[in-house]
Amino acid sequence: MELKDARWRKSTRSSGNGGNCVEVADNLPEVVAVRDSKNPHGPALTFTPTAWRTFLTQVTDQP
Numbered sequence: 001m002e003l004k005d006a007r008w009r010k011s012t013r014s015s016g017n018g019g020n021c022v023e024v025a026d027n028l029p030e031v032v033a034v035r036d037s038k039n040p041h042g043p044a045l046t047f048t049p050t051a052w053r054t055f056l057t058q059v060t061d062q063p
Contacts, residue, residue, distance in 0.1 A: 003033050003044055009024060010023050010037060031047070032048075033046050
C-alpha cells in the first residue's frame with residue numbers, strides 16, 4: 001500500500017520530549033495508517049476506518 005500522501009500526526013497522548021510516540025494518518029481514502037515516530041521510514045500498520053474506530057472504542061472504554 002502506498003502511503004506517500006499520508007499526513008502523519010502524533011497522538012494527543014504523546015509527550016513533546018521525543019519519547020515513544022505513535023503517529024496516525026487518517027487522511028487517506030479507505031485506510032488508517034499507524035507508525036512509530038522513531039522510525040518514520042519503517043513499516044506502518046494499516047486498518048480499515050471501521051476496524052480503527054473499533055480499536056479506539058475498545059482502548060478508550062477500558063477502566
